[in-house]
Amino acid sequence: MRHWLMKAEPDSRLVKGKDVKFSVDDFEAAGTTAWEGVRNFEARNLMKEMSVGDKVLFYHSNCKNPSIAGFAEVCKGAYPDHTAWDSSHPYYDPKSDKETPKWFMVDARFISRASNFVSLSLLRYIATLSPDNLPEEIAYIGSDGVNAIKEMPLLNRGRLSVQRVSQECWDLIQQMAERGGWENIYIQKAGRGKQKAKSTENTVTKAGEKDSRGDTNNGDMSRRNIDPEGAGLDHAEVSNGYKGRKRKGQLDGETDSIVAPRRKSARTK
DNA sequence: GCCAACGTTGGC
DNA sequence: GCCAACGTTGGC
Numbered sequence: 001m002r003h004w005l006m007k008a009e010p011d012s013r014l015v016k017g018k019d020v021k022f023s024v025d026d027f028e029a030a031g032t033t034a035w036e037g038v039r040n041f042e043a044r045n046l047m048k049e050m051s052v053g054d055k056v057l058f059y060h061s062n063c064k065n066p067s068i069a070g071f072a073e074v075c076k077g078a079y080p081d082h083t084a085w086d087s088s089h090p091y092y093d094p095k096s097d098k099e100t101p102k103w104f105m106v107d108a109r110f111i112s113r114a115s116n117f118v119s120l121s122l123l124r125y126i127a128t129l130s131p132d133n134l135p136e137e138i139a140y141i142g143s144d145g146v147n148a149i150k151e152m153p154l155l156n157r158g159r160l161s162v163q164r165v166s167q168e169c170w171d172l173i174q175q176m177a178e179r180g181g182w183e184n185i186y187i188q189k190a191g192r193g194k195q196k197a198k199s200t201e202n203t204v205t206k207a208g209e210k211d212s213r214g215d216t217n218n219g220d221m222s223r224r225n226i227d228p229e230g231a232g233l234d235h236a237e238v239s240n241g242y243k244g245r246k247r248k249g250q251l252d253g254e255t256d257s258i259v260a261p262r263r264k265s266a267r268t269k
Numbered sequence: 270g271c272c273a274a275c276g277t278t279g280g281c
Numbered sequence: 282g283c284c285a286a287c288g289t290t291g292g293c
Contacts, residue, residue, distance in 0.1 A: 120280080
């Protein structure tokens with residue numbers, strides 16, 4: 001079984017008149033969704049490698065506090081993304097047709113919301129720490145964990161909306177989302193998502209506020225992403241307010257069980 | 270095939 | 282809203 005990270009935008013954003021927002025809340029409500037809209041070749045190719053049962057980190061991009069906001073799994077392997085054939089659709093691609101589908105999507109099933117959103121800024125902060133001398137609150141990450149985080153495409157390949165995740169990072173992030181507890185060593189700035197080491201000051205913002213559901217998140221989350229084809233998904237924010245957009249495509253009338261958010265990133269401006 | 274122009278992503 | 286990074290397009 002493999003592990004992946006897929007982006008969506010938790011904040012509303014209109015593309016061709018349609019809102020591409022797809023937040024973790026939307027995902028939870030939908031249950032299962034078709035990941036349409038990826039319009040980047042590398043991201044598409046990664047989706048083609050996915051198998052039923054593979055685990056997915058659900059990421060909120062293009063929002064105030066970009067974060068890993070939940071967990072999901074692949075429930076249907078790659079199949080042609082029909083939204084590329086609909087000229088009225090946000091992810092329409094005139095170069096794709098039914099005879100030779102250019103873009104593909106998978107279906108993903110929501111598993112759970114992250115009790116504590118694991119923000120990009122926190123991961124970036126951890127990547128700056130000396131692996132052998134971690135604050136005790138996150139000592140469990142270990143030096144191997146810090147090194148694994150440093151190698152995540154999320155930190156180095158920002159624009160890729162579908163990414164591979166190592167088993168080690170999957171385990172670590174799941175643990176972090178469950179435990180939280182970094183608010184004393186790391187502070188999320190209110191607005192933007194920059195972080196600062198906490199050490200001496202307390203003036204700043206707080207990390208770890210609770211969101212409406214009682215989760216502790218830093219930042220907000222939502223926006224949606226749309227990615228036309230395989231590449232682009234998008235973002236999210238953390239904490240309570242997220243902005244959210246989604247990226248997945250929402251299928252409008254597909255089966256009852258599938259909602260289809262979109263996830264690609266292709267912004268069709 | 271190179272590469273400049275252009276467009277998009279997405280953090281900040 | 283800005284803009285850096287980076288992917289894509291298309292002329293040559």
